[in-house]
Structures are given as C-alpha cells and as structure tokens.
Amino acid sequence: MEAYSKKVMKYFLHPKNVGKISNPDGVGKVGNIRCGDVMYLYLKIEKNKIKDVKFETFGCIAAIATSSYITELVKGKSIEQALKITKDDIIKGLGGLPPIKIHCSILAIDALIEAVYDYLSKNNLPISENLVKEHERIKKTLEMVEDKHKELVEIEESVL
Amino acid sequence: MDYAATTPVDPRVLEAMKPYFSKKYGNASSLHSFGQESKKAIDEARQKVAELINANSNNIIFTSCATEANNFAIKGIAYANKNKGNHIITSQIEHHAVLHPCQWLEKQGFKVTYLPVNKYGLVDLNELEKAIRKETILVSIMHANNEIGTIEPIEEIGKICQERGIYFHTDAVQSFGKIEINVEKMNIDLLSASAHKLYGPKGVGCLYIRNGIKIDSLLHGGSQEFNLRAGTENVAGIVGFGKASEIAKKEMKSEEKRLAALRDKLIRNVLKIENSYLNGHPTKRLPNNTNFWFKFIEGESLVMRLNAKGIAASTGSACSSRSLEPSHVLLAIGLKHEEAHGSLRLTLGRWSTEEDVDYVSSVLPEIVEKLRKISPFKSGW
Numbered sequence: 001m002e003a004y005s006k007k008v009m010k011y012f013l014h015p016k017n018v019g020k021i022s023n024p025d026g027v028g029k030v031g032n033i034r035c036g037d038v039m040y041l042y043l044k045i046e047k048n049k050i051k052d053v054k055f056e057t058f059g060c061i062a063a064i065a066t067s068s069y070i071t072e073l074v075k076g077k078s079i080e081q082a083l084k085i086t087k088d089d090i091i092k093g094l095g096g097l098p099p100i101k102i103h104c105s106i107l108a109i110d111a112l113i114e115a116v117y118d119y120l121s122k123n124n125l126p127i128s129e130n131l132v133k134e135h136e137r138i139k140k141t142l143e144m145v146e147d148k149h150k151e152l153v154e155i156e157e158s159v160l
Numbered sequence: 161m162d163y164a165a166t167t168p169v170d171p172r173v174l175e176a177m178k179p180y181f182s183k184k185y186g187n188a189s190s191l192h193s194f195g196q197e198s199k200k201a202i203d204e205a206r207q208k209v210a211e212l213i214n215a216n217s218n219n220i221i222f223t224s225c226a227t228e229a230n231n232f233a234i235k236g237i238a239y240a241n242k243n244k245g246n247h248i249i250t251s252q253i254e255h256h257a258v259l260h261p262c263q264w265l266e267k268q269g270f271k272v273t274y275l276p277v278n279k280y281g282l283v284d285l286n287e288l289e290k291a292i293r294k295e296t297i298l299v300s301i302m303h304a305n306n307e308i309g310t311i312e313p314i315e316e317i318g319k320i321c322q323e324r325g326i327y328f329h330t331d332a333v334q335s336f337g338k339i340e341i342n343v344e345k346m347n348i349d350l351l352s353a354s355a356h357k358l359y360g361p362k363g364v365g366c367l368y369i370r371n372g373i374k375i376d377s378l379l380h381g382g383s384q385e386f387n388l389r390a391g392t393e394n395v396a397g398i399v400g401f402g403k404a405s406e407i408a409k410k411e412m413k414s415e416e417k418r419l420a421a422l423r424d425k426l427i428r429n430v431l432k433i434e435n436s437y438l439n440g441h442p443t444k445r446l447p448n449n450t451n452f453w454f455k456f457i458e459g460e461s462l463v464m465r466l467n468a469k470g471i472a473a474s475t476g477s478a479c480s481s482r483s484l485e486p487s488h489v490l491l492a493i494g495l496k497h498e499e500a501h502g503s504l505r506l507t508l509g510r511w512s513t514e515e516d517v518d519y520v521s522s523v524l525p526e527i528v529e530k531l532r533k534i535s536p537f538k539s540g541w
Contacts, residue, residue, distance in 0.1 A: 058537055
C-alpha cells in the first residue's frame with residue numbers, strides 16, 4: 001500500500017457531497033468494476049452554473065478522495081470554469097497522489113466531462129469540439145478497458 | 161488482526177537471541193571456542209525446529225527466509241533431477257514464492273501444471289493423479305493457504321507422490337507451529353518454513369530435506385549447512401527460530417483451540433453483516449485465519465478505514481498493491497474481479513483476545529455501511 005497525504009486521508013475518511021441527486025441535470029459514469037474503480041458524478045445546473053454536485057464511488061482511497069475533492073472544486077463554478085480543472089489541479093490540491101493512483105485523478109476529471117456532456121446533449125445545447133473529442137476518448141477508453149486491462153496484466157506478468 | 165503478514169518477536173525469543181549479537185558473536189565455522197559456541201547454538205536450534213515437525217535435525221537446512229527455501233526446493237529439485245524428467249505440479253493458489261520460481265523454470269524449458277482448486281480452495285486429488293506424467297519429478301502444494309487459510313490434504317498428496325516415486329514439497333509457512341505437522345506421517349520430502357510468522361525474527365527460514373533426496377544448491381560457497389547452503393549462518397536469527405519453535409511446540413495444542421474459538425466467533429459476527437461472505441473452507445482452515453468479501457465495496461478503503469480505528473487488516477484487492485490484478489487466490493476460488501476487490505483478511509495470533517474480536521465485530525458493520533453509502537452499487541452491480 002502506498003502512503004497517502006494527510007489531505008487525501010481527510011477526504012477519504014470524511015468525504016463531502018456523497019450520494020445521488022434526484023432528477024440530476026447531468027450524470028457522468030466512468031471507470032470499470034473489473035479494475036476496481038467506478039465513479040458516478042451527478043450535477044444540478046442552473047443558469048450555466050453548477051448549483052449542486054454529488055458523487056458515488058466504488059474504489060480505493062484515492063478514488064474516493066479525488067471524487068470528493070472534485071465536487072468541492074466545481075461547486076458554484078460555471079461550466080466553462082469547471083472544465084478548466086486539470087488532473088494536476090486535483091493532485092496538487094490533495095497534496096500529491098502515489099504514482100500508481102494518478103489514474104484516479106483522471107477518472108474524476110472524466111466523470112465531470114461526462115456529466116457536463118450529458119447535460120449539454122440532453123438540453124440540445126452547443127457542445128464544443130474539444131468536449132466532443134474528450135467524450136469520444138472516454139467512451140473509447142471504457143470500451144477498451146477490458147482489453148487494455150488484459151494487455152497490462154500480460155505486460156506485468158512478462159516482466160516478473 | 162494481521163498476524164498472517166508477520167508477527168512480533170516473542171520477548172522470550174528476543175532474550176534467547178540477544179547474547180548472539182554481542183558476547184557470543186563467533187563464526188560457527190571457526191575452530192576456537194567462540195566459533196564452537198555458535199555452532200553448538202545452531203545445532204540446538206536445529207534440533208528444536210526439527211522436533212516441531214517430527215524430523216531429524218540433520219535434515220533441517222537454515223535459509224535466509226521461506227522464499228529462499230521455496231526457491232531452493234523447487235529449482236534445486238528441478239535441476240538435480242532433470243535427467244529423470246522436466247515436469248512439476250503445483251497449484252494455482254500457491255504463494256508467489258512458489259509460483260514465480262515455477263514460472264522462471266518454465267522459461268528454462270521445464271513444464272509446470274498449475275492445478276485448479278474448488279470454491280473452498282482445496283486441491284482435487286483426482287486432478288492431481290490425472291496431472292502426473294512419467295516426466296513428473298516434483299509436486300509442490302502448500303500446507304495452508306496464506307490468504308484464505310484453507311488446509312490442503314497434504315497427507316494424501318504425500319501418499320500419492322510416494323507411491324509414484326515423485327518428490328513432494330510443501331510450503332508450510334502459514335501452518336508451521338500452528339497446527340500439527342509430521343513429515344513422516346504426512347509423507348513430506350521437502351518443507352519450507354519461516355521464523356517471522358511464528359513470533360521469531362525476520363531473516364531466517366528453513367528447508368526440511370528428507371534423507372536421500374537429490375537436490376542442487378542455490379547458493380554456492382562455503383561448506384555451511386551440510387554443504388547445501390553456503391553463507392555464514394545468521395546465528396542470532398537461527399537461535400531465535402529455535403526458541404520460537406520450542407515455544408510453539410509447547411503451546412500449540414492449547415493455542416490452536418483458543419484461536420479457533422476466537423476465529424469462529426469472529427466469522428459468526430462478521431457474517432451477520434448483510435451481503436458478506438466467507439472465503440475459504442468453513443472448517444478445514446487455519447485456526448487463526450478469517451477472510452471475507454463484502455458486496456459493493458472495495459478492500460483498500462475497508463482496510464484504511466479499519467486502520468483509522470486502530471485495526472490492522474489486509475485485502476486481496478488490486479488497489480492495495482502495485483499489481484493490477486486482485487488476488488490470484490481469490491480468482492482461483494471463483495470470485496469475480498469486483499468480488500475479489502471487496503475482500504478482507506483478518507488473522508489472529510498469540511496476543512489476540514476476545515476483546516479484540518468483539519471490537520472488530522462492533523466497528524466493522526458501520527464501516528461497511530459507510531462505504532456502501534459512498535458506493536454507486538447498493539443493491540446491484
């Protein structure tokens with residue numbers, strides 16, 4: 001087990017914004033149960049602002065901490081501002097993540113992108129080219145993850 | 161609650177070891193009295209370790225750890241007997257210290273069969289018989305599994321091997337000193353053990369090798385350990401291993417009974433949690449081992465929440481290790497990935513009390529519930 005920062009442990013032990021939002025305006029579902037991390041992000045949006053946000057996560061300490069942290073970061077922000085958040089903002093804000101857990105911060109960003117995409121498409125709002133690209137990438141990763149996972153495991157076994 | 165990972169050194173063991181760091185520092189290979197004092201201490205320790213498994217002391221070879229003992233047994237037998245055959249049989253649930261030497265041997269041209277196990281983690285004797293070929297030179301099946309605690313039918317396995325003229329090795333790291341082992345009765349040719357799982361120090365293990373076994377050395381150099389394992393002996397460590405074995409022999413019967421009662425109480429309590437399941441065999445299991453999986457939650461989170469409550473535990477979830485796969489043992493007994501991710505191992509030991517069991521039983525349901533609240537899976541995957 002890797003050592004986690006105090007901040008990561010704080011968010012893990014006392015996560016904020018846990019749960020579902022009834023009738024959410026956007027939902028982002030990312031991760032794969034086989035790999036052990038699944039994140040659901042729910043958004044309530046009013047006048048282009050993220051009024052409320054909640055999450056549900058199956059996963060490790062880093063997955064829970066990053067989920068909780070991103071909900072705090074985006075709450076009250078405009079959609080544009082929220083989409084500017086990077087994985088490095090999350091990692092830095094949490095006082096660092098073990099290298100093997102960096103993917104958890106990416107997962108949190110992906111959950112947000114998916115939730116925003118869901119909101120925009122459901123409401124027939126314009127979606128930027130970049131967001132479409134990101135959405136396609138995430139969808140593809142989800143489809144690929146089984147194969148990718150297998151491949152990674154094989155690589156891992158071959159170096160043992 | 162993580163005694164299967166390692167154990168503290170018993171104060172009685174530490175006392176026995178102390179003189180061999182300072183006053184009695186002789187090299188056991190020296191002819192002078194300092195050296196002979198160390199040699200005598202090693203011989204006495206060898207006798208105590210041997211007595212625990214009903215072996216002759218001349219058949220105990222001290223090593224640096226059980227991983228070395230396993231490597232020694234598997235590679236040593238493979239290379240010394242390759243004229244006879246190139247096939248080895250082991251199981252899918254062995255410790256990596258057995259699996260990885262086997263995989264390495266495959267790269268050197270040996271053939272290895274990894275026997276499956278049933279849902280309790282038991283090796284099927286019929287499967288074993290079917291897997292035996294005329295080229296089979298070694299069967300290596302662990303005595304008790306380190307994760308799920310299942311005790312394998314090694315006496316029967318040993319008998320099959322004896323009848324077929326195949327060497328039988330067992331990794332007894334988890335069972336050594338906890339339950340009875342008799343190398344004669346159980347037809348064991350080679351057996352690996354470790355001191356640090358038995359309230360002895362880290363850095364010392366041993367391999368039992370029956371008389372007349374053809375085996376190559378792993379370490380070449382001086383003539384220590386009957387010319388089978390070169391290297392200046394870890395005298396203090398070996399003395400500690402001897403003392404730990406002596407204590408285990410004296411206390412094993414009563415301790416086994418005490419721990420099994422605590423174990424069963426813990427299992428009963430934990431299984432009261434909704435959607436919780438026991439991994440391993442309900443009765444054929446180590447007296448100190450419990451292993452569960454909980455639906456809809458992940459093991460690393462579970463372990464760290466327990467840690468925050470002052471309880472040390474472990475999990476077979478991939479997230480807890482540097483590996484991408486969850487425990488190979490849990491997958492081998494038929495758990496799905498997501499189920500294996502939710503596993504928790506609680507293991508008891510010499511200083512575990514009923515209060516400890518009660519305490520874990522009282523905090524665990526709440527932790528499971530909290531994590532399920534965070535999880536997107538509450539009633540279905």
